[in-house]
Amino acid sequence: MTDSTQRRAARIIERLDTLFEIGRDAGTNRPGLGEGEQRAHELVAGWMREAGLDVTVDGAGNLLGRAPGADPAAAEVWTGSHLDTPPDGGRFDGALGVVAALDVTEAIRASGGARCTIAVVAFRLEEGPRFGRGVFGSRALFGELEPDEADLVDADGVTLGQAFAALGLGEMLPSGPVLDRPPACFVEAHIEQGPTLAARDSPLGLVTSIAGMAGIELVFTGRRGHAGTVPMALRSDALAAAAGFVRRVYDGARALPGVVATVGRMDVLPGATNTIPGRVELFADLRAPDAERLEALIGAATSAAGTAAADASCAVELLPRWRYEPVQMHPEPAGALRRAIAAAGVEVVELPSGAGHDAAILATAGVPSAMLFVRSDAGGVSHAPEESTGADAVALGVEVLEAAIRELAG
């Protein structure tokens, strides 16, 4: 790396370290529409102003920093990601895409700017854990918030509508599209969050598609009883049902190549050591690379729930919380990334994204979108404090992103 490239990567990593300290516990905790995310937005807004960008906050609370282009009539080129995190998250997921986009846009503006306006964007509430549904800011662009969106409740009993209002973003959620004029394209840089690039010893990856995914809440209902006095054969143990579901849905996922199923949250009630559980609430996160396998996986989960409940003499209710169809990346911005990767002398590794991203929402809404993955070290661990990426990959990533944005912005 040249000295200037090293300094560039060092500044980006320093900024990621600064963001990491906001909401720091074991990892960082900046749930979307919370105080930590808000502080991160304010910090980045300050960096945007220092870089000479025009800063605005849209009707959904998304942060935008613009470097105006020579041709005001030309559609904008957008690049960015998000600043919220899952519980005890790492320093790269989301933040890297925003900080790298800012660095790139600052550099292009400093060297005279481009034909199109370039906008750095930090979307609100990308991560799902807080309210059981994510990609809030990007969906709001296109008026895709659900009718129940304001009533979603977090673990502390705060509704999404209350969290939104508490930040001064408005008493009501936006009822229509927040976006006046769609951008010409969107490019999101992001840590891979998986082991593929590390295994191939490649610093960068070009995303081909983003997985389809469904989130389903399941409630198993049995009958509470004393742990010592109810014979095994007479029990309706909601945890026996839930455990059977976990096994069956995981078996179902293993039978479908390329799909994954995860039960990340499970609440066992009443939660007393000597009481047979009468109720278990859990959340199944289902993902597949194409619509056919997503449908098959949802079918397998539905069937697993019914069989597991019946086996344990329990009832089950399935509450679908979200569903996003698989989406392909667009050849135009993806082509610009491909050319930039090749020009940097790096192998072009194509790979699908198993994780969801704001880019999937923009792509589905018709904005030509692409994603650049930066290698995930530490075995691809993500959504955890160990999440890491070497300075070499960061430096290459920001150079490639700059070259692609320069090409797309003309």
Add this chain to the structure above:
Amino acid sequence: MTDSTQRRAARIIERLDTLFEIGRDAGTNRPGLGEGEQRAHELVAGWMREAGLDVTVDGAGNLLGRAPGADPAAAEVWTGSHLDTPPDGGRFDGALGVVAALDVTEAIRASGGARCTIAVVAFRLEEGPRFGRGVFGSRALFGELEPDEADLVDADGVTLGQAFAALGLGEMLPSGPVLDRPPACFVEAHIEQGPTLAARDSPLGLVTSIAGMAGIELVFTGRRGHAGTVPMALRSDALAAAAGFVRRVYDGARALPGVVATVGRMDVLPGATNTIPGRVELFADLRAPDAERLEALIGAATSAAGTAAADASCAVELLPRWRYEPVQMHPEPAGALRRAIAAAGVEVVELPSGAGHDAAILATAGVPSAMLFVRSDAGGVSHAPEESTGADAVALGVEVLEAAIRELAG
């Protein structure tokens, strides 16, 4: 029932209703060594004083109300139970045994008293859920608190030692036996908490033995990861391991007649919908009618844990929290109960207790002990707000208890 018997049962049920309102939510919540249990102890102490009993609190916080006997040299006859409850418990478990004992002792005193002193006792912290270990007050009588007892922690991070001190019971837990002189015998009346008496349409049961039981905390450790990016085959999902354990330990219990296994508490961490669980903590409650089957069940659980962890590429740690051997009831106080049941014209139904009780601790320590079960209606549901017993069974229970205590106290 005669009018006076009806009034007697009505007063007992009214007192149980009053106690039920302390810590009332869905059910009642009076965790041991907590504020609710303390208020219940103070309320019952007041009733004891109204009944003319001598009230004391021993070094472990157990409440005693004595009707002095004619012969001060004679060993005391004890009867009672406990006033704490599991989360959202009912109105009979524990409280019935204390309130009935008080009614009986008040009646014997009013009619001139007995040869032996009769003591009504309310033991502290009988239920296990708060600190993962119960029968605190009865174990303390005999110096059987464990060296780590003060350091046990509840869900709010409060230690048992802090809870004890906060009630003004002392800065340190008692280090030796709290009891100076063992009672001649102990009789505990209790709701059955199972369906046997209701199925036989019998109001009362004579307990033959109390089940042996073991409590084991298990910690499954896997590797956190993003729900979308780690292939099923490469996961170390701690919930997959825990679910496998639940299935295997329940299968193991079904293979041993008369034993039960319950996983009542399970914490899935970090608990985010889109993160593969890296850690699951759960509690296995294992019970068996004799030592041989208890040993076999613990072996089955240990083997289930190892196999389930290995199947999911996880590690597991087993932390034994408590173990009580099965114990037989004593022929002398049990004989008094048997004669009293027969004299009341009721069939003598003998049955084992699957639940643990303070009576098991006293029996193991050498105090001749017996238990009278009162029918559990509502299908034998217990540790739940629906827990109930009809006024007819309560009335018969208190009459039988009085006759037995009169015989034992001479």
